[in-house]
Amino acid sequence: MNCPIDILILSNGPGELSTWVQPVVKELRRQLTIARALLRISIILSPCANASGQEVAIAQRFPEVDRVQGAEHFFPFLLFGKTHANWDWRSRGVVLFLGGDQFFPIVIAKRLGYRTVIYAEWEARWHAWGDRFGVMNAEILNRVAPRYAHKFSVVGDLMAEAGVESGRVEEWRSGGGEEDGGGKGDGGAGEMMRGWDDESDVFTPPSPHHPVPPSSPLIGLLPGSKPMKLILGVPLTLAIAEHIYMARSDVQFVIPVAPTLTVKDLAAYADPTQNPIIQRLGWVGGELVLPAEQLPFLKTPAGVKVSLWTGFPAYDLLSRCCLCLTTIGANTAELGALGVPMIVLLPTQQLDIMRAWDGIPGLLVNLPGIGALLARGINWLALRRRGLLAWPNIWAKREIVPELVGALQPAEVAKRAIAYLAHPEQLQTISNELRAVRGQPGAAQKLVQLVCEELEIMN
Known part of the structure; x- marks a missing residue:
């Protein structure tokens, strides 16, 4: 392929960008x-309720x-074919x-x-007009008319690629590492001890892209990335961390800060003067501390320090966690x-703040004046009829x-x-069990092979 090629990727929300794109x-x-x-x-984004x-x-x-x-510029492009910056397009592309x-x-x-x-x-959808479809599993093929079956290929679950992106080290969690058992290499005991300040108990890995596993248990806190989740999620997880720390003072805590937030944005939800939920529910806040040579952290009233990690994606860090406390969403898939x-x-506790619904429910719960009341009602009904919420449980069709x-x-x-x-x-x-249901990696490779095949057709 020596001719100029354009690949135009259409996507929408933060979850799709991090786990698919x-x-x-x-x-x-x-x-x-x-x-x-x-x-x-090129990437062109379309509107998304979770954006x-x-x-x-x-x-x-x-x-x-x-x-x-x-x-914000998507629909003019869809309707009239003009991008905001008046991009040019090559003759061959996908x-x-x-x-x-x-x-x-x-x-x-x-x-x-x-x-x-x-x-x-x-x-x-749109089997007659799409050229190729890469699908997650074979069940989708059961709904495809035989005359379109040649367009379909099972590529697997793109979300399973997170395990590949982490790059490493399932060995250290299961006792593996260098053959000499310690001191050298990425998995040795000497490396495991780095990045932790014994006096400050603050996690400071040597680089954002190559953190090292801690010598103490590490718990990840994932309160979310949007205000409706952060308002409750940040003080709740900080309060949980305090209770854990009272029983296990050896445990370390870290929040992988969503790429859509700054540490100051996140810290605002831990500030009782800015988040009234903290006092209303009797939970705890946290003071933002910005050390010169360590990761920033939130310090709770009881002195628990929760490091704030801004590297993205945080797969290496998350893989070193023995446990995570997380809200629902794409993070459960990762x-x-x-x-x-x-x-x-x-x-x-605050059903009226859960307003990330699609379609008509999303419009109703965001109406001025009555939106909060409608949100409480819709969310109450949805929770009564809820099924499994976490992606691994959905995949397994049971609660893993x-x-x-x-x-x-x-406390509970x-x-x-x-x-x-x-x-x-x-x-x-x-x-x-999570590894057993996550699917085999390789979906990205197989999907790109379909792209290459379509480019060959255009020759």
Whole structure:
């Protein structure tokens, strides 16, 4: 392939960018080994109810990507074919769908004269007009008419690529490492001791991209990335951390800060003067501390220090956690793909702040005046009829990791976490089950192969 090529990726939310787009753009550059000037990768974002407003910034961090357009400019491009920056388009290319509405790539590819490759996680649509479909599992094929079956390939679960992106070291968690058992290399005891200040108890790995496992148990706190989750999630997880620390003072805590947030943004939800939920529910806040040569951290009233990690993606860090306390969302899929045990938390103390619904419910709960009341009603009904919430449980169709839903009390959640710490064999069992259901890696490689095949058709 010596002709200039455009790959246009359509995506939408932060979860799709981190779990789908990121491994795929890496694989595109790996497989299409032509000069950078000949292969241009563009990302155009469509509106998403779960968007944070920072999706462009996230996509621009991917070194493999050449151009990014935000969701606010999507519909003029869809309707009229003009990007905000008036991008040019090459004669050969593929529109690769990685999030949004599957109708979008059909329209856009038709206008550009490109082929389409659509990744379908649960359902594939527009079989007659799409060129190729890479699907997550064979169950989707059962709903495909035989005359379109040749367009479909099972590529696997892109979310399982998180385990590959972490790059390493499942060995250290299961006792592996250097053959001499210690002192040298990435998995040795000498490396394991680095990054932890014995006096300050603050986690300071040598680099954002190559953290090292701690000598003490490390618990990850994932309170979310959007205000509706952070308002409850930050003070709840800090309060849980205090209770755990009172029973296990050797435990360390870290929050992988979402790429859509700064540490100051996150700290605002731990500030009782800015988050009234803290005093209303009797939970705890935290003071932001910004040391000169260590990671920033939140310090709770009881003196517990929770490090704030801003490296993205945080797969290496998360894989070194013996347990994570997390809200629902794509993060449960990433933890599942990494084989990291978790307790999934959905506090319901403030049902009116849960307003991230799609479609008509999403419009109703955000109406001025009556939106809060409608949100409480809709969320109450949804929780009564809820099924499994965490992605690994959905994949397995049973509860592998505990899902705690309701008016959660920090002390009770902490008891569950402390019990796990006292019985590491239970954590190992959960980790093994997560690995068993996460699917085999390789979906990004297979999906990119479909892209390459479609480019060959255009020759």
